[in-house]
Amino acid sequence: MIIKKNNELIINIFFTSIKNIFDPKIFKWVLWTITLTIISIGILSYSIFEISKSLITIDIPFIGGYIDNLLIYSVILITIWGSTILFVPLSTMMFSIFQENIIKEIEKKYYPEINQEIKTRYATFLFAGIKLLGWTILINIFLLPFALFFGGAFWWLPLTIIINGWILSKEYLEAIGLRRENKFLLKETKNKLFWPCWIFGIISAILFLIPVINLFVPALLTLLMLHIFNKKYNSGPLPD
Numbered sequence: 001m002i003i004k005k006n007n008e009l010i011i012n013i014f015f016t017s018i019k020n021i022f023d024p025k026i027f028k029w030v031l032w033t034i035t036l037t038i039i040s041i042g043i044l045s046y047s048i049f050e051i052s053k054s055l056i057t058i059d060i061p062f063i064g065g066y067i068d069n070l071l072i073y074s075v076i077l078i079t080i081w082g083s084t085i086l087f088v089p090l091s092t093m094m095f096s097i098f099q100e101n102i103i104k105e106i107e108k109k110y111y112p113e114i115n116q117e118i119k120t121r122y123a124t125f126l127f128a129g130i131k132l133l134g135w136t137i138l139i140n141i142f143l144l145p146f147a148l149f150f151g152g153a154f155w156w157l158p159l160t161i162i163i164n165g166w167i168l169s170k171e172y173l174e175a176i177g178l179r180r181e182n183k184f185l186l187k188e189t190k191n192k193l194f195w196p197c198w199i200f201g202i203i204s205a206i207l208f209l210i211p212v213i214n215l216f217v218p219a220l221l222t223l224l225m226l227h228i229f230n231k232k233y234n235s236g237p238l239p240d
Contacts, residue, residue: 009231010196014203017223021216025105029098034215036094037087044086085136088168088208093129095218102219103176103226111230124175125222135167161205169201172225180229193228200224 021030143156143163173193177186190197204221208214 010199013224013227013231014200017220017227020106020223021219023105026102026219029101030216030219033091033095033098033219036097037091037215040090040094041087044090085140086133087214088164089129089133089136091129091215091218092132092171093126095222096123096125096129099125099175099222102222103179106223106226107230110227124178125172125218128171128175132167132171135171139163139167161202161209164205164208165202166198167201168204168221169197169225172201172221173197173229176222176225176229189229193231196228197225200228 020026139160143159170190173190174186177189181189200221204217204224207217207220
């Protein structure tokens with residue numbers, strides 16, 4: 001019975017969060033986040049490409065040009081790979097600019113009594129993005145041997161999703177929780193909400209791999225964590 005109730009709660013929160021994204025009062029901030037994310041990724045990709053290209057000129061008679069062309073294709077792949085693995089922390093940092101606009105609207109609508117008690121904090125998701133950047137680098141260094149020597153994507157992809165799911169759930173829940181709780185109380189909350197948060201993290205890690213949809217994931221995961229976190233203080237979100 002408890003498992004069924006928890007499953008119903010997770011499903012309810014998931015669909016409520018998706019609906020919240022397209023609320024006009026929230027969607028405009030989501031669009032601003034997406035716009036800045038696209039601009040930032042474009043600048044990052046161009047920078048990676050130009051820096052990498054400047055290091056590969058081969059001046060060898062007859063064959064130098066062929067090598068240059070081959071290396072340019074390699075640079076393009078490096079650019080795509082680099083901008084892809086940095087997408088999650090970068091999009092989270094861009095989301096931090098508008099985090100309070102989105103969170104306050106949800107709290108005002110679904111948790112009005114809580115909304116009056118919380119002080120505004122603008123940097124929690126910025127710090128989450130910075131920590132995600134460090135985690136992303138460590139994860140890719142750790143998983144590189146699996147990708148190269150132990151079956152390639154067969155191991156790399158599911159391991160990345162599982163590990164990223166845990167890290168995303170951890171950092172996003174902390175970004176939400178630190179607005180209301182101190183670190184000691186938040187640790188207890190994270191333990192209580194471990195499994196539903198990890199499920200949301202895994203879903204988000206998968207969605208981050210899907211182009212276009214991944215632009216909405218920072219807002220979606222924030223809403224998921226906001227609803228599940230406030231479940232500790234309420235029976236759940238108020239009905240629309």
